[in-house]
Amino acid sequence: MTRAGLGAAGSGTPEASTAGATSTLIDGTQITDHWLDVPLDHQAPLDHRAPDGERVRIYAREFIAAEAAAQGREHVESLPWLLFLQGGPGGKGTRPAKLGGWMSEAGAKFRILMLDQRGTGLSTPLTRHSLAARGDAAAQAAYMRHFRADSIVKDAEAFRRALGLASWSVLGQSFGGFATLSYLSFVPESLDRALITGGLAPLTGHADRVYRATYAKMRARNYEHFDRFPQDREILDAVFAHLRTHQVQLLDGSPLTPARFQLVGMLLGGNARADSLHYLLEEAFTGPERTELSDTFLAGVGQQLSFAANPMYAVMHESIYGQPAKLTDGRAATGWAAQRVGAEFPEFDAEGTSPLLLGEMILREHLLLDPTLKDLVEAADLLAAVEDWEPLYDPAQLRRNRVPTAAALYTDDVYVAREPSWETADLIGGISVWETSEFHHDGLGDDGARVFAELLKRT
Numbered sequence: 001m002t003r004a005g006l007g008a009a010g011s012g013t014p015e016a017s018t019a020g021a022t023s024t025l026i027d028g029t030q031i032t033d034h035w036l037d038v039p040l041d042h043q044a045p046l047d048h049r050a051p052d053g054e055r056v057r058i059y060a061r062e063f064i065a066a067e068a069a070a071q072g073r074e075h076v077e078s079l080p081w082l083l084f085l086q087g088g089p090g091g092k093g094t095r096p097a098k099l100g101g102w103m104s105e106a107g108a109k110f111r112i113l114m115l116d117q118r119g120t121g122l123s124t125p126l127t128r129h130s131l132a133a134r135g136d137a138a139a140q141a142a143y144m145r146h147f148r149a150d151s152i153v154k155d156a157e158a159f160r161r162a163l164g165l166a167s168w169s170v171l172g173q174s175f176g177g178f179a180t181l182s183y184l185s186f187v188p189e190s191l192d193r194a195l196i197t198g199g200l201a202p203l204t205g206h207a208d209r210v211y212r213a214t215y216a217k218m219r220a221r222n223y224e225h226f227d228r229f230p231q232d233r234e235i236l237d238a239v240f241a242h243l244r245t246h247q248v249q250l251l252d253g254s255p256l257t258p259a260r261f262q263l264v265g266m267l268l269g270g271n272a273r274a275d276s277l278h279y280l281l282e283e284a285f286t287g288p289e290r291t292e293l294s295d296t297f298l299a300g301v302g303q304q305l306s307f308a309a310n311p312m313y314a315v316m317h318e319s320i321y322g323q324p325a326k327l328t329d330g331r332a333a334t335g336w337a338a339q340r341v342g343a344e345f346p347e348f349d350a351e352g353t354s355p356l357l358l359g360e361m362i363l364r365e366h367l368l369l370d371p372t373l374k375d376l377v378e379a380a381d382l383l384a385a386v387e388d389w390e391p392l393y394d395p396a397q398l399r400r401n402r403v404p405t406a407a408a409l410y411t412d413d414v415y416v417a418r419e420p421s422w423e424t425a426d427l428i429g430g431i432s433v434w435e436t437s438e439f440h441h442d443g444l445g446d447d448g449a450r451v452f453a454e455l456l457k458r459t
Contacts, residue, residue, distance in 0.1 A: 034163075061093060085172040407455070
């Protein structure tokens with residue numbers, strides 16, 4: 001898809017644009033609901049009567065900080081807008097009870113639009129129920145292809161036009177940073193600035209490269225954790241041994257296998273979350289004999305492993321790296337890359353003596369054993385075999401970039417690895433990179449006010 005093609009897609013008048021009633025958070029922040037009907041396929045005719053003119057509804061919340069609202073409507077109308085793109089895939093917009101962290105910092109200077117990306121939150125959902133209604137696995141996979149970053153950017157553009165804005169700023173966290181790179185690639189004229197945290201996606205190369213880098217980062221992160229908490233390695237070994245010799249079920253009745261249990265390692269993606277893993281393991285067994293896993297432990301593991309609230313994350317995760325063969329070393333299909341590349345790292349073998357924990361590595365088994373995902377495995381197989389992905393980025397345009405852009409790059413990030421991130425940063429014209437080892441992938445959640453302020457001053 002050309003840059004012009006993406007920028008022009010869906011440029012007609014949206015079928016429906018409504019702003020709901022304004023309500024107030026406990027700290028006086030005003031929020032307004034916004035709804036917009038957009039094409040499922042932004043390349044399809046806008047006429048909803050056309051056979052391929054299906055629409056989806058997109059939801060977003062507008063936040064006006066109490067201090068800004070108190071200065072009157074004229075002041076509010078003078079504020080620039082900031083679009084926030086959440087991580088994922090499949091992450092819905094933040095639902096705060098009051099503004100804090102980066103939102104508090106941003107709210108003093110911007111009107112914030114918190115987008116529920118298509119398929120998430122109050123936007124037209126992408127779930128096992130909605131996908132079942134599409135028909136067979138081929139129809140489900142074809143539908144899911146419209147829920148990637150390129151479509152999210154077009155939805156955002158439809159919102160910008162509906163709000164009557166000539167341009168706005170965007171803040172992208174993790175996968176939201178990937179989408180921000182798509183925005184910079186195809187419609188940079190709509191952006192005043194671009195802020196990216198933990199989301200400098202690889203622009204070229206196969207998904208295998210991503211996982212080789214993140215397996216290496218995850219290996220180091222495991223060892224770092226066990227240096228801090230040596231007893232955790234001992235407890236994990238006992239848990240793995242127990243799972244190999246017993247048929248264990250989580251409290252929802254689904255099987256807990258060694259490979260599925262490895263996904264608790266996603267807790268190692270953040271500073272505070274790593275401590276959560278330590279506390280979880282403290283209560284793994286019912287007693288010192290370690291003969292039975294505790295309900296407390298199984299409840300915590302089940303909460304961590306379930307994708308019931310975000311099926312898109314598991315089913316579509318590798319598709320966020322899907323690009324045309326000319327950009328991926330001649331191989332477009334991702335082909336369950338995390339599972340294949342994992343064989344190159346025997347220390348992660350779930351049947352090994354002392355396996356390491358996984359990060360953002362979704363294996364086919366994880367879908368098969370999750371009761372909310374098992375019916376979507378065939379569709380996920382078809383996504384893994386796609387050979388004709390559209391490009392998500394335009395490297396030539398990014399080289400020409402003139403939009404003020406700043407990115408927080410986390411040195412030890414186990415989800416978006418440092419080395420490929422720097423490859424991307426080195427290509428983007430005019431980008432200012434703040435590399436820090438103080439945070440892991442969760443810098444925006446850990447100290448969002450500081451991260452946001454640092455990035456803003458660089459643009």
